[in-house]
Amino acid sequence: MxxxxxxxxxxxxxxxxxxxxxxxxxxxxxxxxxxxxxxxxxxxxxxxxxxxxxxxxxxxxxxxxxxxxxxxxxxxxxxxxxxxxxxxxxxxLKVRTSRDKIESFDLAKIANTLVEETGASQETAFEIASQVWKELKKLNVEYLTAPMIREIVNTKLVEHGLEDLRSRYTRLGIPVFNITSLIENGSRDNANMIHNPESVHKYVADEALKQYALLQMLPSDLADAHMSGDIHIHDLEFFAGRPLNCMQHDIRTFIKYGLKVDGTGDHTSVAGAPNHIETLMNHTGEIMLAAQQNMSGGQGMSLWNVFVAPFASGLPYGKVKQAVEMLIYNLNMAYAARGSQVPFTSMGLEFSVPKFLQDEVAYGPKGKIVGTYGDFEEETRMLQRAFTEILLEGDADGKPHLFPNTIYTLRKESLKDEYAEDLLKVHELSAKYGSAYFANMLPDYRGNMANYMGCRTCLQDNWTGDWNTDCLRTGNLAYITLNLPRIAYQSRDESEVFEYIDSYMDLGIRALNIRREQGLNCLNNYNLLPFLNQDVEDDVYYRIENATMSFGFVGLNEMLMSLFGSGIDNPNSNKFGVEILEYMNKRAQELKKETGLRWTILQTPAESTAYRFATLDKEKFSDNVITQGESGANYYTNSSHVPVNSNVSLVDKIKIEEKYHPLTGGGHIFHAFMGESYSDPESLMSLTNKIAKKSDIGFWAYSSALSFCIKCKTLMKGLNDQCPTCGERDDVEWYDRITGYVQQVGRAKSSSGGWNAGKKQELVDRNRFENS
Incomplete structure (x- = not known):
């Protein structure tokens, strides 16, 4: 004793x-x-x-x-x-697995995979596994990898004359078993992907490139930090060859100089400066598709209807609408982006010509100067109306057009009575499909420009102060995500929270700098991104020096619950949440001064990261972990959002979340999940006026769950198991906003579909606001 x-x-x-x-x-x-x-x-x-x-x-x-x-x-x-x-x-003995995790060595897992993948008997499998264990004990290595173990297993299989088993166990970038599973069942990592030959090719290539990034490009401690779940390094499959994430285009470049979709004109036809609106619509879609081959994220075009307005001059509304219709269908039918997707596109529309553009030189047919953009007010409004009406009509079956993400910019002048009819039409679109977004330029932290790419990444004219160079021909270079709940589990007091945040951000800085260096190499040395690297006015089209590198985060709510016993909807806890974001912002500002680079904070979309972090933490911290969802479908609350199942009112949700939008200049979104009864456009428009004028919410969408009967083409509000028109049960498709964009969830009566288990559980958990 x-x-x-x-x-x-x-x-x-x-x-x-x-x-x-x-x-x-x-x-x-x-x-x-x-x-x-x-x-x-x-x-x-x-x-x-x-x-x-x-x-x-x-x-x-x-x-x-x-x-x-x-x-x-x-x-x-x-x-x-x-x-x-x-x-x-x-x-x-730790193993870096093919599931982006670090696990303790387990002899039984070798035996089990031999049984599952090769059909070996239990006796043979455990005999081989035991011999592999004896070999591994002799190795003086810090980490084992799944490929290393697999090769030793293959050696033992050959030694025992089990060549038929070895051929089934051999690794081809990823195991034969996994490729078979992909061919037969597909994957749920990306809700925007369907099951087809191109997606199989993409996933096989992605896995090899992920391994390459983790083993070759990232130091072992950064790879460990990602795989263990301290941070998430996004888009590892694109780290080597497509290191640039989202982008904002400047369509004026192609209006003036024409289009080379391969960046050089050596391998494709070259188009001169467009002379007609139909040609420009075709070029718009081709620009997005061509850039998607060079980028890992979404493509955006801000001020689109303003810059296109000169091409609508003198044309009847019917012809303008037909041209816009061609563009929207092209964007939704260009089934040729990564893994056979349509390009991930966003379009920023204005209700009128913004004041700061009134006197800017306007370019029209054949790239000629045709006055200033202030001369094309009516054409700007006409294009916005046409775009909205076509989206409102849906496709030939009555389904929503899923792209482009259409972002309506709200300025003081656009909320005046003279624009009420146009604004009401947009809210009809929100009420019907929930697909419209709103960018609010009224808060004090806004300048002239804030454009959004994809579902939230954002550029604002607060870098150099020039809206043109700050917001166009650049984008978000990359972002990493901090696992905030894990910081809470490991911290003994509030001071340690900030120490861990610093440590995790330090990891992120190194990862983002490596990715930026690879971006420079791909642009300048490897000739790997020719579209982005094409010459424009004695400059390169993509301005990498203005691109943002961002720190995202997941699970602020669960972090606060772990630290204080109450979440983000508690005023006292929320104060500490704001302190955390203020601290991260201060660190980003210091980095700007130190490096001269553009560091920002954003709300991570976390389509899969919130699920991955929660799953890893459940394994690591067991009963101490606080998650949303249920066993097998656990997830953390996205970024600084209120939990989707919270009973707080819509007004209170706005008051809680608006505090974080000025602090997440790299991108943010407010989700208003609307119930079946909330389909009155005038009520939504009234709500929009209040949010725009009385809050700091910078970007939001009214999201509605939809069901669509594939058999009889009936569109329904809510998540329905059965079509009320024809009684169909098996072919009822669900739609909702995943983390940013509206997408198919999957079939009502099927466990398959594009959303992972955590996101599907979140969908069920969502508390929807009804008219009071």
Missing amino acids: QNETKTTDDLSNKVKICVKKNNGIMERFSYEKLLKSLVMVEAPYFESDRILSNVASSVYDGISTKEIKKIVYELLSDIDEESANKYLAATT
Whole structure:
């Protein structure tokens, strides 16, 4: 008893010693963790005291976790070989899996995959797995990888003359078994993808390129930080070859100079400056599709109807509408983007010519100067009306056009009575399909321009102060996401929260800088992005020096719940949430001064990240984890949003979330999930006026769940299991906004579809606002 007390005292004296984890983050030495690791491997009870005592005398400030584990393993080996082997497998031998996770080595997993993938008997599988384990114990490596283990397994299969099993177990970028599964079942990683040959090709290539990024491009500590779930490095499959994320185009460039869709004109036909509105509509779609081959994210065009307005001059409304209709159908039928998707496009529309553009030189047919944009007020309004009406009509079956994401810019003048009819038509679109977005330029933190790409990434004219260079021909270069709930689980007080935020942001800085360097290489050295690198007025089309690099975040609500017992909807907790975002913004501003680069904070879309983080944390922290959803479909609340199942009123939700929009200049969105009864355009328009004039909400959408009967083409409000018109059950398709854009959820009576388990659970959990 006296010795046990002495050991505890010795370890207690080490409480201020910090241990360096594999990802480079310093963590306080924990007696409890060490004791737990011995208990978990069933180390002999009376010998554990000696082990703890030896460790206590050996640790020092800055010791690595690898060193501590080595000490424990050697001590255990002298006492009990079986316990030492368990300890080695559970704590020291870590495996980087093909699922972007770091797991403890488990002999049984090798045996199970042999049975599942090759049809081996249980006896053969465990014999091979045991021999692999004997080989792995001899290796002096910090990490094993799934490919490494697979190759050793293949060697043992060959040694035993099991060539037929080896051929089924061989890795072709990804395992044969996984390719078979993709061909037969598809994947749910991207809600914008369907199951077809191109998507299979994309997923196979993606997996190889993800592995390449993690093994070749990122230092091991950054790869560990991603795979373990401290941070999420987005679009790893595009890290090497398409390192640039979202982009805002300037259609005036192509109006003046024509179009080379390959960037050079060497491999495709070259189009001169357009002379007719129909040609310009065709060019608009081709620009988006061509850029999608060079980008990993969405393509946007702000001020689109203003810049196109000179081409509508003197034309009847019917002809203008027909030309716009051609563009919208082209954008939704150009089934040739990555993995056979339509290009991910956004269009920014104005209700009138903004004041700052009134005197700007206007370019018209053949690229000629035709006055100023202020001369084309009526044409600007005509194009907006045409665009809205076509979206409102839907496609030939009555389904919504899913692209482009159409963003209506609200300015003080556009809320005047003279624009009420146009504004009401837009709210008819919101009431019917929920597909319209609103960009609010009224708050004090706004300048002349704030344009959105995809579902929230944003550029504002607060970089150089020039709306043109700040907001056009550039975009979001890349972003990483911080796992905020994990920071809460690891922090013992509020001061440690900020220490962890700094550590995670440090990881993000390094990852983003590596990606930026790769972007420069792809543009300038590898000739890999010819469309973006084409010459324009003695300059390169894509202005990488103005592109943003952003820190996103997930689970602020769950972080606050872990720290304070209440979430973002509690005023006191919410104050600390605002402090966190203010702290991150301050750090981003300091980085701007230090590096001269454009660092921003954004609300991560987190289509899959919120689910991935929650799943990883459930495994790592067990009962301490606070998530939304249910077992097997857990997820964290997106960024700084109120949980989707919260009972707070719409007004209170606005008051809570508006505090974060000025602090997330790199992108944000407010979701108003509307119920079936909330379909009155005038009520929505009244609400829009209040949000625009009385809040700091910068970007929002009214989202409605829809059902569509494929058999009889009936569109219904809400998520319906059965068509009321024809009684169909199997072919009822659900639609809703995933994290930003409206997309098919899947069939009502099927577990398949584009949304992952976490997002599907979130859909069910969403509390929808009804008319009061």
